[in-house]
Amino acid sequence: MKKINYFLIAMIIGVATVFTSCAKDEEIIDPNPSIDFKGGATYTSTDVTIKAGESILVGINAAQNSSTKKKLTKFTIVLTQNNTPSTLIDETMTSNQEAVYSQDFNITFNNEGTVKLVATIIDSDNKSDEVFFNVTVEPAGVVVKKKTNVELGSFNDAVGSFYSTSTEEVFTVSGAFDNQAKVDIIFFKGVTYVNALAAPDDADVNTTIPTFQLNTWTTKNQTRFIKSEMTAAAFDAIGTTYDFPDFGVAASSKATLLVNGDVVYFKTQAGKRGFIKVVDLYSRGDLGKFDVIVEE
Template sequence: MKKTLLVLVLIVFTACYQETAIVIEGDFIASFVRGDESVPVNLLIINKITGADTYEWTFEGGSPSTSSSKDPGEILYEKVGTYFIKLTATNVDGETKVFTKTIVVKDGIKIQFSNEVLKSNYSPVEVVVTNNTVGEGFLYSWDFQGGTPAKFIGKTPPNVIFTSPGDHKISLTVSNGFENETQIQTIKVSPYLVSMFTYEPATEDDDYEAPVKIILTNSSISATHYKWSFQNGLPATSIDENPTVVFTTPGSHEISLEAFNDKTSQVFNRIIDVKANTNLRVFTNIKLGTNAAHNNNTIGAMFSTITRTVYKANEITNDNSNLIDIVFQGLNSNFTYNKFISPDQVSSNGFLTLKNAQNTIFVNYQSRCNCGLNFTESQFDAMVNDTPLKSLNIEYTAGGYQEFGLIYPRIILFKTQEGKKGAIKIKDMVKNGTSSYILIDIKIQKQ
């Protein structure tokens, strides 16, 4: 009877013990710190497992690679890859349970690409784009502003063609699945080629009479070299950027410029009209002041047919004084005493001395020179070439050099130191105190 009771007690005790055994259950959480999944990354381990007394962690590719802590905290991954995390949990009852997870550590995005223009930046521009971005598993999205193609998906894009002048953006966006990075570079396309030029005659040839020297100014756009052709010109051709050309015969002459770059060429033409040579240069409405106007720097009394300039006293220098060939002497604003004088005689007539002054012969009074001169106003007005001047015997005489009064229109004859003959027509005498002046036209031989 006692033996039977003992057996029953043991059975009840054993049944109670089995019901209170501890069970290992739950799981652990592995999450990327700040959601950053690209190397280097920190993985935070949060242990939600219950019923375990010991923990053995294995972090493949991680640092640390193992741990026996219940909560190992953050694990560092510095290389791209797919890694296993293994946890072996045990308890005092001898229960063991294994938990595993797989994580994917992605590559960090460091965009690197370059572009190379083939040939030149003149339209059309072909660009080679080279993607040097390091990493695996990326998605590449290209945008070529104004280019062909306009877009491309993939690591290595084809060559891109840009035709419109201006700046064009090349944009690369790289994604690793959870973050994007974008880099932009710029391609500059030069303007379309335009062949163009302007021209002007040399100062001494502004009347466009043969021979005439033409100075050319190249204003072409996006050109690298040039080919000029000059119809009937000297030279006939040129490859200079800004040449000069001389036309020796009257008529219409074509100037042609072909401008090139490494992509294309274009031709631009203009016509130059050259007149017959009259050997006569004409100046109109020249104001020459009295002595007071000149010395007060109001209106100059000295003129150069070479520079075509009227000079006041303060404008005369050692560099231009020897170019002055006409000087007017007006002693007062009432014009009671007037004379054109030789530049080398100015110091004796109320002006400062001119350095290296020219000698010009003037006939102020034709009727008193006793030299057979009688060149009239109507002859002056009708003169269209130098033929009437050629036969004039212009020499110095005391009578012809005399002063004259307030009588105009009036013709003054002269001959420069170079032997060029000319005539001056006084059209008006304007009384204005110390700003008084005469108004004249001049016709003079070129050679």
């Protein structure tokens, strides 16, 4: 009889061991819901650099845990900049979103700096999952002003040859002498340089054109020029702001051999950057028409 009891006890222990083992096998390793960014050409899903004021499209796909089947309850997008979090989206799931959630968001970034975007999904068991990327927001550009159809004459023309980018004025020889500090650009025509724009401190314009009387000036602004690869159409497309490129070291005190449609990048002694587009040099050559864009 004792042998039978021992046998029954052994069987009970064995069955309990089997059930315990099965229970462990069925334990859910990852009970969290899932979330991912949508991919594709129109979506942003990884670190990105944009200009202030620009927008990105963020797409979200989320789903309840396939094992727990816990309902999705909440979705958030939090933006953190300078260690300060700000909740952009805080959405409670509707009944038709409790198993699967899919949504797109157009997000605009106005402030410069680095922003961490974190998207989080939470279920009814308070389990969660998140994804994130960083957005680097660069300056959108500076405010510019545009002056069109500026006519400048060469040294033998009645129209003034001297231009002020700050006041948008054209000066004759006498007027320029009285406003030396304002003059940034001089237009002239010659045998060597044909149609040219020069700074008041340019050696050639000072020595080869005595009628400009630059030898009497005490202030000669050091404007610098670079022949740009910008097209006339790209120049025309510039609006009220522009993100100027770095001004290269290969700049010159003059831009020469100009033809219609050329665009010249310049920087004044005051540090203002801008572009000049050659609109029309006319057939006679001693008169030019220009459009000018410059920083405010």
